[in-house]
Amino acid sequence: MGRAFEFRKARKMKRWSAMSKAFTRIGKDIVMAVKEGGPDPDSNSRLRAVIQNAKSVNMPKDNVERAIKRASDKSQGDYKEVIFEGYAQHGIAVLIETATDNNTRTVANVRAAFNKTDGNLGTSGSVVFMFDHTCNFKIKGDNLDLEELELELIDFGVEEIFEDTDENEQGETQKVIMIYAPFESFGNIQGYLEANNIDIISSGFERIPQVTKKLTPEQQEDVEKLLEKLDDDDDVQNVYHTMDESED
Helix, strand or coil: CCHHHHHHHHHHHCCCCCHHHHHHHHHHHHHHHHHHHCCCCCCCHHHHHHHHHHHHCCCCHHHHHHHHHHHHCCCCCCCEEEEEEEECHHHCEEEEEEEECCHHHHHHHHHHHHHHCCCEECCCCCCHHHEEEEEEEEEECCCCCHHHHHHHHHHHCCCEEEEEEEECCCCCEEEEEEEEEEHHHHHHHHHHHHHCCCCEEEEEEEEEECCCECCCHHHHHHHHHHHHHHHCCCCEEEEEECECCCCC
16 A cells, blocks of 8 residues: 555544534635635536535535535635645644635744744745645445556546545445545546546545654654644644654
8 A cells, every 4th residue: 555545544543623623624615615616516626526525524514505605795705725834843844724814813823833832833845845735535435346447547647546444424334445646636537536427425635744754652742732733723724744643
């Protein structure tokens, strides 16, 4: 298995954001998608992807529809995607993706999180090169031949594809197939899956560290203090780092 498999495995074993936090993040994604491509998911591929992700975390349909309606209102402000980079303790690189309507507030909050945990907020470009920007798709694995699908998708830029398990909406274990490819391959892969009526459970983008660093349990706790502060910030969408989270 490749780095994407190990990355997903490690993140599945770690904490995930609370449901309310997931809903907040998706709500912002909906606003950005609607502002970019309009409120009709049939003609807005980004919005289709966000709606799929909302279903995957059991976000009520009414919540999604209200978010789309609010985003369509001209008085609704837009969110700007801003990336922050820096270092936690023990030389761990940290990359933070935010969606903000007040960059001054977001900068202040992110800087405070680094300062309070003895980290250092860096300049643009200081750590982003340490991460591969990827797109990913989680699809239903039933009735699909993994090898055949891989052969079909190679021409679309897919770099890694593997079977995994997840819980469905009923809490039952289901077989899924994970697909990873470069960031720019998202549209072509989404188009192929939709054209072939392959059920997309969720999709999105991740930044996979090229190299990770193993820390002692005590050092990990130091880094976790920063990661938790960042996760608690409503402007923060995703946090990536180079700390090795694999199980021994």
